[in-house]
Amino acid sequence: MAGTEAAWQLAQRGISVRLFEMRPVRPTPAHVTDRLAELVCSNSMGSTLPDRALGILKNEMQSLGSFVIRTAFKHALPAGQALAVGRDEFAEEITTRIASHPQIELLRQEVTAIPDGPTILATGPLTSDALTLAVQSLTGRYLYFYDAMAPIVTYESIDRSIAFRRNRWDKAGSEGTDDGDYLNCPLNQDEYEAFVDALLAAPKLELSGADKELERYFEGCMPVEALAQRGRDALAFGPMRPVGLRDPSTGQRPFAVVQLRQDNVAGTLYNLVGFQTNVKWGAQAEVLRMIPGLQNAEFVRLGQMHRNTFINSPTLLKPTLQFKDRDELFLAGQITGTEGYVGSALGGLLAGINMARLLEDEPLLTLPRATMSGALFHYITHASPDDFQPMKSNMGLLPPLQERVRNKRQRYAAYADRARLELEQCLEQMEFSPVA
Ligand SMILES: Cc1cc2nc3c(=O)[nH]c(=O)nc-3n(C[C@H](O)[C@H](O)[C@H](O)COP(=O)(O)OP(=O)(O)OC[C@H]3O[C@@H](n4cnc5c(N)ncnc54)[C@H](O)[C@@H]3O)c2cc1C
Helix, strand or coil, X not given: CHHHHHHHHHHCCCCCEEEECCCCCCCCCCCCCXXXXXXXXXXXXXXXXXXXXXXXXXXXXXXXXXXXXXXXXXXXXXCCCEEEECHHHHHHHHXXXXXXXXXXXXXXXXXXXXXXXXXXXXXXXXXXXXXXXXXXXXXXXXXEEEEECCCEEEHXXXXXXXXXXXXXXXXXXXXXXXXXXXXXXXXXXXXXXXXXXXXXXXXXXXXXXXXXXXXXXXXXXXXXXXXXXXXXXXXXXXXXXXXXXXXXXXXXXXXXXXXXXXXXXXXXXXXXXXXXXXXXXXXXXXXXXXXXXXXXXXXXXXXXXXXEEECCHHHHEXXXXXXXXXEEEEECCHHHCECCHHHHHHHHHHHHHHHHHHHCCCCCCCCCCCCHHXXXXXXXXXXXHHHCCCECCCHHHXXXXXXXXXXXXXXXXXXXXXXXXXXXXXXXXXXXXXXX
16 A cells, blocks of 8 residues: 555656566465555445545545545545445556556565665565564664454355445435445344354354563454453444344344445455454354354355554654664554554555655655544654554544534534645645656
């Protein structure tokens, strides 16, 4: 995500780029193709609403000329007010355009040491072991947490006499769908209790040694079994919450719901929303088939968990994404602690733009704190280094408004207006023009 965005930003400004990608020569534990910009788990890039954190962020990235976001919108799938992406088509287009760009040389090769000269390091949460060691010797240490992936099933194996198509609060579906974008598998209380029991009893892939001691998850990507351990109702208030949904066969709100979201353009695959898990595969399929509507589910991918590496950005990076001790080394993407696809691409966007400005002797961009992008970069470079953890864009990162606005919608709209205005002013002052 970050690497392709950065390469594009530089290449479109006439700067020659050598882009190293180790796949397929050396695979990662989560990627399954050799394409660039592969979405490793969910195919959602979050809200498109202009007054939600990810909506604001995507709008800002479009003003900055993001190649990744533009391409994602081109391959959008129906998903209510979220940007879901046809993962194959999206990655295919990014790969083809990067590989055929006259300013980019794409090398399928593992990098094992941090190169000299102008460099952007954007090797992500699954940075190879050799390079992780090199990062460690440069930065003193690296940090990590565990991230889990959600399963994907074939559409034809979902029992449509049970799973009903509907958006929460009966919101209209995206263009082309009249009855909603999500398939919902309803559970009554008995079914929910039995499911939680089975999930808690199922064998998990255990971590060992030092990994076990350091086992911790990113809150936003907590495996369902870890969530269930927090309390029997945790899932019913989390990924299985039924709010805003009525089962057409009973006319009632179900006790709990598992939502499925379209995963590819053809509509032949659906993923289980928020259902990342690390239960052992045989048991996992058995437990998931207890969900009404999924009793015959055919899994094309089961959930699994991976280590997710990042650096202590507050001690190491400037808000321009430059390494503090080496101006022509930038870091970008999840390795800096900006969590998620959009946050990762954002890092590549700023690093690419700033590297170009550095090479052209122009002042570097530091985005205003009142913008969502500026707030995120401010956070990763100013958070407390002792308990630093990756961060998703969210409204809480923005500085308070000068005047108190009680109504939440109005407050969010005011944040969004202020962000737009400040970005416009900043880009005008810096004489910034986005690339195509
Ligand atoms: C298991 C898992 C599930 C996730 N699920 C989600 C999700 O559902 N939604 C979400 O928004 N985010 C998710 N993330 C977080 C994050 O958004 C993605 O990992 C995102 O792809 C990160 O973007 P990036 O550009 O930083 O890294 P990547 O997209 O991973 O790109 C880094 C690239 O560098 C390559 N590379 C690594 N080491 C080397 C080397 N030494 N030499 C050459 N190439 C190398 C890799 O092969 C990879 O292609 C998940 C992360 C993990 C690990």
